[in-house]
Amino acid sequence: xxxxxxxxxxYGMGPEVLSDVTFEVNPGSFQFLTGPSGAGKTSxxxxxxxxxxxxxxxxxxxxxxxxxxxxxHYPAIRRRIGIVFQDFRLLDHLTTYENVALPLRVLGRAExxxxxxxxxxxxxxxxxxRMHAYPPVLSGGEKQRAAIARAVIAQPDLLLADExxxxxDPAMARRLIRLFAELNKLGTTVIIATHDIALMDQYDxxxxxxxxxxxxxxxx
Amino acid sequence: xxxxxxxxxxxxxxxxxxxxxxxxRLTRKSAAIVPQGTTAGTALLxxxxxxxxxxxxxxxxxxxxxxxxxxxxxxxxxxxTVQITPVDGTDPDEAAAKTVRILANMDGVLSAEALPHNELxxxxxxxxxxxxxxxxxxxxxxxxAEINRDAPPNTAELASILASEVPGAGIDDHRVWxxxxxxMAESVVVAGMIILLLVTAATVLSITFATTGTLAANRxxxxxxxxxxxxxxxxxRQFVQHFLTLGLKGSAIGGGSAILVLALAAWSSGQLMATPxxxxxxxxxxxxxxPFSAYIAVTLTVMGVAALTxxxxxVAVLSVLRKGRE
Numbered sequence: 001x002x003x004x005x006x007x008x009x010x011y012g013m014g015p016e017v018l019s020d021v022t023f024e025v026n027p028g029s030f031q032f033l034t035g036p037s038g039a040g041k042t043s044x045x046x047x048x049x050x051x052x053x054x055x056x057x058x059x060x061x062x063x064x065x066x067x068x069x070x071x072x073h074y075p076a077i078r079r080r081i082g083i084v085f086q087d088f089r090l091l092d093h094l095t096t097y098e099n100v101a102l103p104l105r106v107l108g109r110a111e112x113x114x115x116x117x118x119x120x121x122x123x124x125x126x127x128x129x130r131m132h133a134y135p136p137v138l139s140g141g142e143k144q145r146a147a148i149a150r151a152v153i154a155q156p157d158l159l160l161a162d163e164x165x166x167x168x169d170p171a172m173a174r175r176l177i178r179l180f181a182e183l184n185k186l187g188t189t190v191i192i193a194t195h196d197i198a199l200m201d202q203y204d205x206x207x208x209x210x211x212x213x214x215x216x217x218x219x220x
Numbered sequence: 221x222x223x224x225x226x227x228x229x230x231x232x233x234x235x236x237x238x239x240x241x242x243x244x245r246l247t248r249k250s251a252a253i254v255p256q257g258t259t260a261g262t263a264l265l266x267x268x269x270x271x272x273x274x275x276x277x278x279x280x281x282x283x284x285x286x287x288x289x290x291x292x293x294x295x296x297x298x299x300x301t302v303q304i305t306p307v308d309g310t311d312p313d314e315a316a317a318k319t320v321r322i323l324a325n326m327d328g329v330l331s332a333e334a335l336p337h338n339e340l341x342x343x344x345x346x347x348x349x350x351x352x353x354x355x356x357x358x359x360x361x362x363x364x365a366e367i368n369r370d371a372p373p374n375t376a377e378l379a380s381i382l383a384s385e386v387p388g389a390g391i392d393d394h395r396v397w398x399x400x401x402x403x404m405a406e407s408v409v410v411a412g413m414i415i416l417l418l419v420t421a422a423t424v425l426s427i428t429f430a431t432t433g434t435l436a437a438n439r440x441x442x443x444x445x446x447x448x449x450x451x452x453x454x455x456x457r458q459f460v461q462h463f464l465t466l467g468l469k470g471s472a473i474g475g476g477s478a479i480l481v482l483a484l485a486a487w488s489s490g491q492l493m494a495t496p497x498x499x500x501x502x503x504x505x506x507x508x509x510x511p512f513s514a515y516i517a518v519t520l521t522v523m524g525v526a527a528l529t530x531x532x533x534x535v536a537v538l539s540v541l542r543k544g545r546e
Contacts, residue, residue, distance in 0.1 A: 049447065071542070072452075079449030089444050093255040101250075103448040111250060150448070 001027045001158065001189055002048065007057030009043055017043050019214045021057070025191065027157075030184045032200045033193040035211035041193040042086065044211065045162050048191070049081050050074055062157070079107065082151035082188075084161035088143045090135040096146045097122065097131040103154040114153075121149050124179065126172065140167035148176055152183055159183060161192045165199060173199060253445070254438060254462040261466055264430040268470025269477070271423040272525045275416055276478025276518040282412030283514040284482075289405030300365050300375070305388040306358040313354075315386050316361040322381055323365045328373035332365040420528070427529050431463065431536035442541065456537040460530050467529025475522035479515060486510040 002025035009018040017040045025031065033041055046052040047059060050066055059066040061077055069077070082103075090099045097118060098105075104114045122131050125145040135143055144167045151159060159180065165173035177199060184190045191209075194200065200208065208219040302319050306312040316334040323332035335343075340359060341352045352359060367373055375393050382389040435442065438459075445455045486509060 051447070074446075075449045075451045077449075078447060081449075083447055089440065089447075091253075091441055091444060094251055094253075098251055102444070105250065105253075106445065106448050106450040106454060 001025050001062060003058070003060040004047075005058040007047065007054045007059060009040070009047065009052065010055050016055070017214050018047075018054075018211075018216075021214075021216045023209060023216060023218055025158075025189060027189055028184070028187055029207060030181070030190045030203065030205075031192075031207035031209055032203075033191055033209045033211065034195065034200065037195075039211040040214050041211055042162060044216075045083075045160050045191075045193055048158075048160055049083055050077060079103075079154070080157040082154065082156035082159045084144075084147050084151045084159075084164045086162040086166070088135075088147040090138075090143055090146055090150075092135050095132050095134055096127055096138065096142075099135065099146055100149040100153055102150060107154065118149075118153060121153055125149050125176070141169070141172060144168055145172070145176070148179070152179065152188075155183070155186070156188060158189045159191070161190075163194055164192060165194065165196060170198075174202070177202065252462065253441065253458045254434075256462070256465075261430075261434065261462075264427065264434075264463075265466055265470040265473075267426045267430070268423065268467055268525060268529060269474035271419050271426070272471040272474025272522060273478045273481075274474075275419045275423075275521050275525065276475050277481060278412050278415045278419065279517045279521055280478065280482040280510060280514040282409055283517055284510055285408045285412075286405055287509070287511050289401050289408070292401050298367060298369050300367055300373075300391060300393045302363040302365070302382065303390050303392060304361040304363070304386060305390070306360065307388040310387060312359075312361045312388075315388065316363055319363045319382065319386050319389055322385060323363065323378075326373045326378055328368045328371050330366045330368055332363060335362040335364060423525060423528060424532050427463070427467075427532040428536050431459070431533045432540060434462075435459065435537060435540045446541075452538060452541045455541060456534055459537045460534045463533035464526060464530040467526040471522040471525035471529070474525070475518050478521075479518050482510050482514065482518070 002023075004021050004023050007018060007021040008016050010016045021044065033044065035041055043052065047054060047066075048061070050061065050069070053067065061069075062080060064073070064077070090096075091102070094102070100122060101111070101114055101118045104118070105111075119128070119131070122128050125148060127142060127145055127149065130138060130142055133142075135146070138146065144164065148161065148164055151161065161180070164180075165176055168176065173196070180190050180192065181203070200206070210217045210219065302323070304312055304315045304319060307315075313334075320332045320334055323329045337352075337354055340354075340362065341350070344352055344359065348357070375391055379391050382391065442455055445458070489509075
């Protein structure tokens with residue numbers, strides 16, 4: 001599904017933030033991406049959803065070479081990827097419900113078709129009572145749950161989550177990880193970038209990709 | 221899709237919604253992806269309204285002047301005047317009558333008549349006073365002939381006949397005036413077109429700046445849409461819808477105001493006509509009549525400006541989207 005081969009990345013003329021990164025992600029797998037702050041986790045995630053081009057090396061996403069992929073093909077790739085950003089990236093003028101429904105709206109689905117799906121998911125992440133609230137009045141944890149709900153609503157083939165449990169209490173964190181695990185059981189490939197050792201320990205069968213000084217170490 | 225949240229609408233709305241489950245409240249239409257009513261949007265609305273107003277006034281005036289010039293030229297080209305200068309030993313009134321007979325027999329002349337003494341007297345009144353003595357003064361006589369505009373008489377042949385038959389007769393077919401009027405009308409139309417082009421260019425530039433400004437202000441929206449898999453055309457469509465609405469509103473305000481001002485000017489002109497000054501103005505320049513085509517032209521201008529707004533936004537949005545990667 002995903003293949004990185006000797007990937008290097010530098011910003012401008014700066015030092016390489018990722019060096020010779022090589023790994024594969026198989027369909028239906030579950031992995032954590034971890035490492036100290038500044039190790040390059042977010043950069044790696046951005047390479048995965050085609051927001052960055054590598055300085056060198058090969059990246060294949062869903063069997064397509066990212067380097068030679070025309071821009072017009074990005075939307076088709078991104079529709080297969082659900083992304084949870086560290087900074088949530090919710091649209092402030094849309095309600096929680098409308099933010100979560102955005103990927104379905106972009107797909108051209110009619111609102112009555114997805115209304116119950118979005119409501120059910122919001123109930124699952126504990127935002128049922130906040131579905132009409134706008135992001136500026138949501139707490140950090142609520143925003144994070146809304147961002148997760150938006151990432152998974154279209155049942156993506158690949159879920160990328162950057163610190164998805166950083167702003168929620170341990171109980172909600174377990175609940176959200178269970179949601180990711182359920183999705184994984186349904187066939188979604190999951191990559192979660194996190195610092196949370198306790199969270200990773202709960203799923204010790206998951207693969208761990210550890211970034212350190214821009215180099216990747218894999219623990220299967 | 222969703223109703224407005226109680227905490228944002230005050231107690232009245234909160235009371236009305238009380239008891240309804242959140243799902244029950246999913247009745248409002250989805251909010252626009254590009255937020256409405258931003259400061260940049262209000263400024264662009266004003267710019268579009270002003271530009272449409274100027275374009276509408278220009279179009280209306282150009283059409284009005286063009287029609288008036290056509291009317292003057294039409295009036296002039298449908299008649300010729302023969303001036304008979306008194307010659308010693310001839311009776312000018314008899315010469316005028318003979319000229320009328322010659323003209324009546326010419327092909328292409330519909331009717332001819334000598335200007336009566338009282339009308340000649342009225343023409344000369346500013347210089348000679350109210351009582352002109354036609355017997356003692358060598359007052360030229362005028363013969364006015366109405367001609368067929370589609371098949372006018374041969375003026376060279378007529379001039380030759382008059383030269384041999386009526387001493388002192390000279391033809392004025394108003395060509396000099398006609399060509400001057402045509403030049404003036406064409407100049408007004410060209411000037412109007414140049415103003416229209418400048419207004420259009422200024423509108424395009426304003427919209428381009430406003431679009432890029434709006435895009436910069438909504439960069440997060442563009443990024444999020446792009447990352448959830450929206451195609452460039454979908455994102456551009458969201459912005460174009462926003463700008464089309466804005467363009468329609470602005471141009472309707474500007475075009476409506478232009479129509480109002482033009483109609484008011486036409487009405488005032490009609491009112492002024494009753495006064496001596498108005499009559500003088502009409503004698504010099506003709507009345508300010510706004511043709512129906514001017515209203516249609518202003519309405520078309522409104523639609524054109526709205527389409528221009530949307531089209532410019534489309535190009536600007538796609539250009540910005542293609543520069544970014546996210």
